[in-house]
Amino acid sequence: EVQLVQSGPEVKKPGESLKISCKGSGYSIANLWIAWVRQMPGRGLEWMGIFYPADSDTRYSPSFQGQVTISADKSLSTAYLQWSSLKASDTAIYYCARQALGISGDDYYAIDVWGQGTAVTVSS
Amino acid sequence: QYVLTQPPSVSGAPGQTVNITCTGNSSNIGAGYGVHWYQQFPGTAPKVLIYGNNIRPLGVPDRFSGSKSGASAFLAIAGLRAEDDADYHCQSFDSSLRSSVFGGGTKLTVL
Numbered sequence: 001e002v003q004l005v006q007s008g009p010e011v012k013k014p015g016e017s018l019k020i021s022c023k024g025s026g027y028s029i030a031n032l033w034i035a036w037v038r039q040m041p042g043r044g045l046e047w048m049g050i051f052y053p054a055d056s057d058t059r060y061s062p063s064f065q066g067q068v069t070i071s072a073d074k075s076l077s078t079a080y081l082q083w084s085s086l087k088a089s090d091t092a093i094y095y096c097a098r099q100a101l102g103i104s105g106d107d108y109y110a111i112d113v114w115g116q117g118t119a120v121t122v123s124s
Numbered sequence: 125q126y127v128l129t130q131p132p133s134v135s136g137a138p139g140q141t142v143n144i145t146c147t148g149n150s151s152n153i154g155a156g157y158g159v160h161w162y163q164q165f166p167g168t169a170p171k172v173l174i175y176g177n178n179i180r181p182l183g184v185p186d187r188f189s190g191s192k193s194g195a196s197a198f199l200a201i202a203g204l205r206a207e208d209d210a211d212y213h214c215q216s217f218d219s220s221l222r223s224s225v226f227g228g229g230t231k232l233t234v235l
Binding site for chain 1: 126130157158160162169170171172175176181211213215217219221222223224225226227228229
């Protein structure tokens with residue numbers, strides 16, 4: 001059974017950098033599409049982007065392109081989400097999740113495995 | 125702003141049926157892309173409730189059903205129970221954005 005285990009909560013100041021992680025437990029993530037989803041306080045879910053470690057195929061939502069970097073280390077079975085300069089508006093819970101690519105290669109199936117979420121607080 | 129539109133809240137008494145609508149456009153739901161529904165309790169990660177418009181994963185009660193018509197999708201919850209009190213999110217794919225997209229979520233209150 002695939003489980004995704006995320007790193008712990010973070011408290012940062014505006015302008016600082018951050019890299020949070022998502023480790024596959026019991027299964028290598030090398031051949032899984034791993035998505036990242038943001039949930040701001042009291043708000044809905046926002047799809048940020050997705051990464052395929054096997055060939056480093058990376059796809060971002062236009063809303064998050066240039067704002068974050070999604071990556072992975074196949075050997076560690078770990079995916080990452082990073083910021084170079086945090087803003088207060090980045091305060092949210094971030095989920096990693098498994099979301100398979102659709103048959104067409106363009107769309108996606110439903111998310112069937114979620115990490116437990118990483119709370120990121122950015123405050124001066 | 126969310127690409128898919130959901131009502132912020134719905135409510136119903138135990139035993140009743142409630143419907144949650146997810147409205148998109150010709151670039152997403154209306155283009156034929158599948159709609160998925162998730163249930164989320166406070167402080168926990170979402171869980172898939174319906175995928176591919178109307179398919180229930182193993183373990184999801186048949187009180188939950190999904191359908192689609194045109195550019196809208198619908199989640200129906202029959203025989204409401206207190207434990208259904210949660211947030212519900214719809215998701216699809218948008219060909220203009222080339223991204224998976226969510227609705228803003230609907231808070232279901234069981235009265």
